[in-house]
Amino acid sequence: MPARRRTSTITRTESGQQEHDWRWHLRQAVCDPEELGALLGLGKRELDGIRAACARGLSLRIPRSYLALCRKGDPSCPIRAQCVPSAEEGALCAGDLDDPLGERAHEVAPHLIRRYPDRALLITTLQCAMHCRFCTRSRLVRTEGGATPLSALDPALQWLRDHPEVREVILSGGDPLTLSTKRLVQLVKAVRGVKSVQVVRIGTRMPTVLPMRIDHELIEALRLLQPIWFMVHFNHPTELTPQACEALARLADGGFPVMNQTVLLRGVNDDAQVLTRLFRGLVEQRVRPYYLLHGDVMAGTSHLRTSVRRSLEVFGELQGKLSGIALPKLVIDTPGGGGKVAVGPATVVKRGRGTTTVRTYRGELIDIIDPPQKQKR
Numbered sequence: 001m002p003a004r005r006r007t008s009t010i011t012r013t014e015s016g017q018q019e020h021d022w023r024w025h026l027r028q029a030v031c032d033p034e035e036l037g038a039l040l041g042l043g044k045r046e047l048d049g050i051r052a053a054c055a056r057g058l059s060l061r062i063p064r065s066y067l068a069l070c071r072k073g074d075p076s077c078p079i080r081a082q083c084v085p086s087a088e089e090g091a092l093c094a095g096d097l098d099d100p101l102g103e104r105a106h107e108v109a110p111h112l113i114r115r116y117p118d119r120a121l122l123i124t125t126l127q128c129a130m131h132c133r134f135c136t137r138s139r140l141v142r143t144e145g146g147a148t149p150l151s152a153l154d155p156a157l158q159w160l161r162d163h164p165e166v167r168e169v170i171l172s173g174g175d176p177l178t179l180s181t182k183r184l185v186q187l188v189k190a191v192r193g194v195k196s197v198q199v200v201r202i203g204t205r206m207p208t209v210l211p212m213r214i215d216h217e218l219i220e221a222l223r224l225l226q227p228i229w230f231m232v233h234f235n236h237p238t239e240l241t242p243q244a245c246e247a248l249a250r251l252a253d254g255g256f257p258v259m260n261q262t263v264l265l266r267g268v269n270d271d272a273q274v275l276t277r278l279f280r281g282l283v284e285q286r287v288r289p290y291y292l293l294h295g296d297v298m299a300g301t302s303h304l305r306t307s308v309r310r311s312l313e314v315f316g317e318l319q320g321k322l323s324g325i326a327l328p329k330l331v332i333d334t335p336g337g338g339g340k341v342a343v344g345p346a347t348v349v350k351r352g353r354g355t356t357t358v359r360t361y362r363g364e365l366i367d368i369i370d371p372p373q374k375q376k377r
Contacts (some may be wrong), residue, residue: 019212020212020215021212022206022210022212022213022215025063025064025065025129025210025212026063026129026178026210028063028064029061029062029063029064029129029130030060030061030062030063030064030067031059031060031061031143032060033047033050033051033054033060033085034047036050036060036062036067036084037050039067040067040070040072040073040080040084041072041073046075048087049085049086049087049088050084050085050086050087052087052090053085053086053087053089053090053300054085056089056090056300057089057138057299057300058085058089058131058133058135058138058141058300059131059142059143060084060085060131061128061129061130061131061143062083062084062130062131063129063130063209063210065209065210065211065243066079066083066130066208066209066210067083069238069239069241070083070084076267078235078236078238078265078267078268078269078274079236079238079239081133081265081267081268081304082132082133082134082235082236082265082268083130083131083132083133084133085133086133086303088302088303089133089300089301089303090300091300091302091303092299092300092302093302095297095335096297096298096299096300096301096302097297097298097299097335098139098298098299099139100136100296100297100298100333100335101115101136101296101333101335101336101337102115102335102336102337102338103115103137103337105336105337106337108120108159109155109156109158109159110152110153110155110156111123111124111148111152111153111156112155112156112159112160114166115337115339116339117165117166118165118166118167118168119166119167119168119169119170120160120166120168120169120170121169121170121172122153122156122169122170122171122172122191123140123148123172123173123174124147124148124171124172124173124174124176124179124187125146125147125148125173125174125175125176125178125179126140126141126142126146126147126148126173126174127141127142127143127144127146127147127173127174127175127178128141128173128174128175128178128205129175129177129178129205129206129209129210129213130205130209130210131143132205133301133304134263134265134295134296134298134301134304134305135298136296136298136333137173137174138298138300140174141173141174146173146174147178147179147183150183150186150187150190153187153190157190157191157193157194160191160194160196160197161194161195161196163196164195164196165196166196166197167196167197167198167199168197168198168199168200168201169191169194169197169199169200169201170200170201170202170203170231171187171188171191171200171201171202171203172203173203175203175204175205175206176202176203176204177202177204177206177213177214177218178206181217181218181221182221184218184221184222185221185222185225188200188222188225188228189225192225198227199227199228199229200225200227200228200229201228201229201230201231202228202229202230202231203231203233203261204230204231204232204233205232205233206247207232207234207244207247207248207251208232208233208234208239208244211241211243211244211246211247212243212247213247214247214248214250214251215250216250219250219251219253219254220254222254222256223254223255226255226256227257228256229256229257229258229259230251230256230257230258230259231259231260231261231290232248232258232259232260232261232287233260233261233262233263234260234262234278234282234287235262235263235265235268235269235278236268236269236274236278237274237277237278237281240278240281240282240285245285248285248286248287249285249286252285252286252287257288258286258287258288259287259288259289259290260282260287260288260289260290260328261290261291261293261328262275262278262279262289262291262292262293262328263293263295264292264293264294264295264306264311264314264330265295265304265305265306266303266304266305266306266310267304268304270306270310270311270314271314272314272317272318272321275292275314275318276318276321276322279318279322279326279327279328280322280326282326283323283325283326288325289325289326289327289328290328290329291328291329291331291340292311292315292328292329292330292331293331293332293333294306294308294311294330294331294332294333294343296333296335297335308332308343311330311343312330312343312344312345315330315343315344315345316344316345316361319344319345319361320360320361320362321361329342330342330343330344331343345359346359347359349365354369354370355367355368355369355370356368356370
């Protein structure tokens with residue numbers, strides 16, 4: 001009697017398991033320009049531009065679930081602009097830098113960057129699930145491997161022990177959530193083992209590009225190591241998919257404060273209506289819009305950067321129309337490592353003796369009267 005063939009049920013089960021396995025999705029990311037061209041129906045000219053961009057700098061990597069958000073045949077698609085390489089990445093402008101935030105100059109120990117008195121950033125891996133075309137650290141990001149060995153972090157941990165004024169450590173990369181949960185837990189425990197470190201932040205784009213990574217195992221493992229803040233990264237309301245919203249809900253239900261950083265990108269989200277939908281959508285998911293970042297002067301990203309004037313115009317349109325919890329700070333991360341500077345439309349229009357004139361979001365001018373000053377004896 002011939003052996004019975006496996007039923008399709010097993011195949012469907014295996015397929016379902018893979019669908020929820022973030023490691024499988026990570027391995028299946030699109031990294032080949034020819035395959036990308038076939039999936040998006042790209043012409044020869046666009047393909048040539050993609051090949052040239054990849055050969056020149058940051059390679060191609062897009063999770064298939066994120067790529068599915070792209071509008072096929074639409075070069076102006078805001079999702080496509082974030083993930084698909086372009087020939088325009090070869091353009092260099094005055095002021096462009098390969099290390100726009102001066103991180104080399106502010107590396108106080110291997111893999112540890114300190115630009116502010118009370119916090120430091122730890123490079124935990126050089127791998128990301130997706131290679132964003134506006135990446136400020138594209139000089140470091142790579143496709144395979146890249147995880148920083150725990151032993152290699154010993155000098156950084158010792159530096160933190162020797163500098164108790166540093167109270168917060170941001171785990172960054174690459175993306176820390178490309179590490180296994182076991183490895184991530186070891187890393188967080190090592191950082192929390194420094195007595196002066198009060199808070200750990202994890203900077204990640206995984207809820208956006210690979211939301212199945214935010215699984216039960218991760219939540220339960222990190223729940224025991226609070227306080228941990230998650231800094232997520234959504235740039236467009238299309239990215240708030242049902243799967244992404246489920247991932248954000250798991251973080252919030254797990255007791256983790258979640259903040260979002262959005263990069264202002266030309267042709268993607270430099271529009272007040274688009275950002276309003278994004279920020280209101282985030283608040284609905286219990287995520288606080290934290291920063292609206294003017295694009296860093298990273299070489300090869302000038303086609304995606306807005307002018308400062310345009311950034312101020314867009315932000316000005318948001319003021320007064322979004323509640324305080326939905327309106328992020330507009331910041332410029334100054335070149336060379338000078339740190340973030342909060343900017344906005346001019347609201348103080350005149351200062352006089354005992355009187356300051358301010359402009360409201362409606363354009364009204366209102367005088368604010370100072371209280372009388374006590375005479376010094």
